[in-house]
Amino acid sequence: MGKSMVIVNPVSANGRTGRNWPNIAGELKKDGLQFDAQITSKSGEATLLAQTALQKGYQTIIAVGGDGTLNEVVNGFFDSENSRLINPEARLGLISSGTGRDFIKTINYSEDIKDVCRILARSQVRTIDIGKVSYQNSEGQRASRYFINVAGMGMDGETVDRVNRTTKVFGGKVSFLWGTVATLVQYRNRELTLEIDGITRYHGEATMVAVANGQYFGGGMRIAPEAKLDSGIFDIIIVDNMAKPDIIVNLHRIYRGTHLTHPKVYLMRGKDVRATSNQRVLLNVDGEQPGVLNAEFELFPRKLQLIC
Numbered sequence: 001m002g003k004s005m006v007i008v009n010p011v012s013a014n015g016r017t018g019r020n021w022p023n024i025a026g027e028l029k030k031d032g033l034q035f036d037a038q039i040t041s042k043s044g045e046a047t048l049l050a051q052t053a054l055q056k057g058y059q060t061i062i063a064v065g066g067d068g069t070l071n072e073v074v075n076g077f078f079d080s081e082n083s084r085l086i087n088p089e090a091r092l093g094l095i096s097s098g099t100g101r102d103f104i105k106t107i108n109y110s111e112d113i114k115d116v117c118r119i120l121a122r123s124q125v126r127t128i129d130i131g132k133v134s135y136q137n138s139e140g141q142r143a144s145r146y147f148i149n150v151a152g153m154g155m156d157g158e159t160v161d162r163v164n165r166t167t168k169v170f171g172g173k174v175s176f177l178w179g180t181v182a183t184l185v186q187y188r189n190r191e192l193t194l195e196i197d198g199i200t201r202y203h204g205e206a207t208m209v210a211v212a213n214g215q216y217f218g219g220g221m222r223i224a225p226e227a228k229l230d231s232g233i234f235d236i237i238i239v240d241n242m243a244k245p246d247i248i249v250n251l252h253r254i255y256r257g258t259h260l261t262h263p264k265v266y267l268m269r270g271k272d273v274r275a276t277s278n279q280r281v282l283l284n285v286d287g288e289q290p291g292v293l294n295a296e297f298e299l300f301p302r303k304l305q306l307i308c
Contacts, residue, residue, distance in 0.1 A: 002057075002058070002060065003034050003035065003036065003058055003060075004034065004035040004036075004059070004060040004062055004093065004120075005035065005038065005049075005050070005053035005058040005060070005062070006025075006028070006035045006036070006037040006064060007040065007046050007049050007050060007061065007062070007063055007064065007065075007069070008037060008038070008039050008040065008064040009040045009063075009064065009065030009066070009069040010039055012065035012066040012069055012097055012098045012099070013065075013066065013097055013098050013099055016097065017064060017065055017066075017097040017098070018039075020097065020113075021039075021064070023113070024064060024095060024097075024117075025037065027113050027117040028117050028121075031118055033120060035062070038053075040065075040069075044072060046065075046069055047072045047073070047076040050073045050075075050076020050077060051077075051079075051080070053076075054076070054077065054086040054087050054090055055086060059087070059089070059090055059091065060090065060091045060092075060093055060123070060307070061073055061076065061090065061091075061092060061093065062092075062093035062094065062095060062120060063092070063094050063095070064095040064097055065096075065097055065098055066097065066099055066101070066287070067096075067098055067100055067101070067102055067103055067286050068286065068287050070103060070286065071145070071146075071147060071148065071149075071285065071286035071287070071288060073092065074092065074130065074146050074147070074148045074304070075145055075146050077090060077092065077304060083132075085303070090305070091123070091125055091305045091307050092304055092305065092306050092307065093120045093307040094109070094116075094306075094307075095113065095117075095120070096109065096111065096116075099219070100217075100218070100220070100287055102149060102150070102214070102216040102217050102218070102287065103148060103149045103216070103286075105214075105216040105220070105222075106149070106214040106215045106216055106227070106229060107126075107306075107308045109308065119307065119308065123307055124307065124308070125305040125306060125308070126230065126305070126306050126308050127230065127302045127304070127305055127306075128148070128213075128229040128230050128303070128304055128306050129213055129229060129231065129232060129299055129300060129301050129302060130146050130148060130213070130299075130300045130303040131146065131147045131148075131151060131211065131234065131297055131298065131300070132145070132147070132297070132299075133147060133151050133283070133285055133296065133298075134295060134298075135283055135291040135292065135295040135296075136292050136293070136294065136295075137290060137291040138291060143290065145285060145290060147213070148214070148304075149212075149216075149217065149286050149287075150210055150211070150212045150213065150214055150216075150224065150284070150286065151210070151211045151212075151283065151284060151285045151286070151297060152208060152209055152211060152223075152283070152284045153190075153192070153208065153209050153275055153282065153283050153284070153293060153295065154189070154190050154192070154208035154209055154239075154281060155183060155187050155207050155208040156208045156210065156217065156218060157281065157282030157283050157284045157289055158183045159183045159218065159284075160218075160284040160287060160288065160289045187244075189205040189206060189207050189241050189242075190205070190206060190279050190281045191204070191205055191206075191277055191278065191279055192205075192206040192209065192275060192276070192277050192293075193275070193276045193277070194209065194236070194268075194273060194275055195273070195274040195275075195276075196236060196268055196269075196270035196272070197271060197272050198272070201268055202238055202240075202268075204241060205241040206238060206239065206241065207240070207242045207247065208239045209236065209237065209238050210223045210224060210237040211234050211236055211273055212224030212235045212236070212237060213229055213234065213299070214227060215227050215257070217287065221254045221255055222254065222255060222256065223237055223254060223257075224237055225257030225258075225260065226260075226267070229306075230301075230302060232302070233269050233270065233271055233299065234271065235267060235269055236267070236269060237260075237266070237267060238265070238266040238267075238268065239264060239265055240264045240265070240266060241264065246264070250262060271298070271299040272296070272297070272298055272299070273296070274294075274295075274297075275293050275294065275295050275296075275297070276293060276294045277293045277294070280292055283295060
């Protein structure tokens with residue numbers, strides 16, 4: 001499989017990743033994996049490190065960290081000048097060591113480091129879809145980034161912003177559950193218009209919308225239980241103007257993935273989504289909060305080789 005580059009975010013999982021890295025490196029070596037490693041020192045650096053490694057001829061890039069680190073590494077697979085893959089044959093590996101660990105739930109990936117290192121050494125790949133979102137960043141300029149799991153808007157954007165500004169010391173589920181409830185206290189539904197594949201499919205006061213490639217977000221909420229990483233289409237989940245008491249009563253259904261039968265929850269599908277609003281609506285992109293609407297979401301079918 002050629003030489004691998006391992007990109008480690010030491011501050012993920014409240015610093016546990018950095019403390020565990022020597023043990024992880026030892027397990028990778030035990031399984032015969034030849035690799036170099038680089039440690040990130042600031043937000044966004046994993047993207048540049050992945051780009052540079054691929055340009056130098058590394059065939060496999062392994063992200064060690066949380067869902068945010070994974071997102072940065074995924075973005076590093078693409079040439080920032082022309083939005084093409086730097087190396088279409090390159091493979092993405094993952095050692096999930098963050099707070100939410102949402103992406104690995106969709107692929108039924110083990111949290112045991114020994115199991116994961118054996119999977120990486122075996123190097124069997126699955127070609128998956130990748131999403132791209134264009135949006136307005138904090139400086140008011142248009143920006144874009146790729147996502148591997150779930151992007152959303154509304155209450156989940158506000159929740160991610162709150163959780164990322166506070167501690168995640170209590171782990172993914174508790175941190176995001178606290179963030180959801182704390183956000184809910186002051187959150188007001190936002191007026192949104194959604195165009196899906198060029199047709200206006202929704203206009204109303206939305207609680208939240210998820211544009212999903214994977215199934216889970218928010219520390220274990222199974223927001224898109226029918227989504228598949230290689231389906232060639234987004235699952236778009238709309239929670240329509242749900243009252244606060246109704247949200248609280250139905251939170252357990254979102255964790256279990258049984259919420260799609262609720263009369264205020266809609267499932268739509270499409271490859272291109274345009275979301276607009278006259279209000280300030282925050283985005284969630286793979287657990288990060290990069291900006292606000294208006295936004296366009298585009299699916300790239302079978303775009304990236306994932307070791308799983």
